[in-house]
Amino acid sequence: MLLKDIRDYQILFLSLFLVLGIGTRDWTLRPELIGVAIATSLATQLILSLVIGHWSLANDKGQSPNFRSALITSLGLSLLLRADHWTTMAIAAVLAIVSKFIFQVGDKHFFNPANFGIISALILTPDAWVSPGQWGEEWWYGLLFLGTGGMILQRVGRWDTTAAFLGSYSLLEAIRNLWLGWTWDVYWHRLMSGSLLLFALFMITDPRSIPNSRIGRIVWAVCIAGLTFILRNYFFVSTAVFWALFALAPLSILLDVFWLAPRFTWQEKDEEAGVELLTPNSQLLTPNS
Numbered sequence: 595m596l597l598k599d600i601r602d603y604q605i606l607f608l609s610l611f612l613v614l615g616i617g618t619r620d621w622t623l624r625p626e627l628i629g630v631a632i633a634t635s636l637a638t639q640l641i642l643s644l645v646i647g648h649w650s651l652a653n654d655k656g657q658s659p660n661f662r663s664a665l666i667t668s669l670g671l672s673l674l675l676r677a678d679h680w681t682t683m684a685i686a687a688v689l690a691i692v693s694k695f696i697f698q699v700g701d702k703h704f705f706n707p708a709n710f711g712i713i714s715a716l717i718l719t720p721d722a723w724v725s726p727g728q729w730g731e732e733w734w735y736g737l738l739f740l741g742t743g744g745m746i747l748q749r750v751g752r753w754d755t756t757a758a759f760l761g762s763y764s765l766l767e768a769i770r771n772l773w774l775g776w777t778w779d780v781y782w783h784r785l786m787s788g789s790l791l792l793f794a795l796f797m798i799t800d801p802r803s804i805p806n807s808r809i810g811r812i813v814w815a816v817c818i819a820g821l822t823f824i825l826r827n828y829f830f831v832s833t834a835v836f837w838a839l840f841a842l843a844p845l846s847i848l849l850d851v852f853w854l855a856p857r858f859t860w861q862e863k864d865e866e867a868g869v870e871l872l873t874p875n876s877q878l879l880t881p882n883s
Contacts, residue, residue: 600749601662607742608669608796614738615673619728623676630680632668634687639664642695663707663802664691670708670797674789674836678721686715686722702850702857705843706803713840716833724833729788736791743795752799758812760794762819770827793835805846807855814849818842 616623643659667690677683690711694703697710715722729735747753764785771781798804798815805811818838825834 599662600746601666603742604746604796605662605665605669607746608666608673610742611739611792612669612672615728623672627677627680627683628672630683631671631675631687632665634684635664635668635671635691636661638688638691642691646695663694667691667707667711671711673792674708674724675712675715676723676725677715677719679719682715682719682722685719686711689714699847702802702847704803704846706797706800706839709797709836709839709843712836724836726787726789726832726835729792732788733786735788736786739788739791739795743791743799747795747799750799750801752801752804752811754808755799755804755811755815756794758815759798759819762816763822766819766823770823790835793839798839801858803843803846805849805853805855806857807849807853810846810849810853810855814842814846817845 612628639661640659668687671683671686671690675683675686677686690707693705693710694707697703697705712722712724716724743756744753747756767781767784771778798818805814818835821838821842822834825831825837831837
């Protein structure tokens with residue numbers, strides 16, 4: 595039986611990854627922090643949606659709270675962010691959801707909510723950290739991420755973003771590997787990261803916060819790959835991908851000005867199946883997606 599919305603599959607897959615990580619990777623992840631992330635994200639989404647919905651009722655534009663988006667954000671935080679205190683996770687969740695409502699241009703938010711929450715927690719709290727190597731380098735994790743992420747990206751139509759990011763980053767690492775005269779096992783060691791694949795398949799491809807046009811997405815992804823390479827290899831930042839995405843997120847607005855394209859929405863209907871699908875050529879419906 596098909597799920598109603600492709601985001602339901604994303605929620606299912608992220609939940610699977612969370613269970614898998616706790617069960618097979620021996621993560622030091624406390625269940626109460628997962629609960630805090632989920633509850634705080636949903637509550638913040640509800641409160642802000644009610645406030646904005648009440649304000650827009652006069653114009654007959656009230657929208658129901660987008661709990662799918664908030665749940666996806668909370669699962670992303672649970673997968674990537676670690677903290678010693680529940681208040682840190684709550685701060686990350688609140689700021690992640692708030693960023694969608696505040697940092698908008700033309701009713702489009704340009705920060706990835708989970709990424710914004712992670713970086714905010716790293717900056718504002720003393721006990722937050724991210725473990726990029728938490729998935730290790732086992733090949734079957736990579737196949738799982740590629741299979742599930744590929745199914746979503748095929749429906750979303752955002753394979754170009756993942757391909758541009760991974761292709762550019764892989765090429766830069768290959769050139770550096772050749773320049774330094776290292777063996778290729780060093781190269782594969784730097785690329786075979788479950789967290790890198792999760793980032794490339796599920797975070798950098800968020801269709802509501804990335805450039806609308808294909809050429810814009812490719813340019814944007816290449817820029818993020820370049821900054822990630824610089825931060826990781828010359829400034830030795832282990833969480834380079836997250837900082838690169840955060841720093842270059844506003845660039846998506848500029849690229850939308852250079853290359854005009856229809857904005858993405860989750861509400862397009864599939865006439866044959868009668869279920870909600872994602873299409874890359876849909877028009878904007880609501881700022882709360």
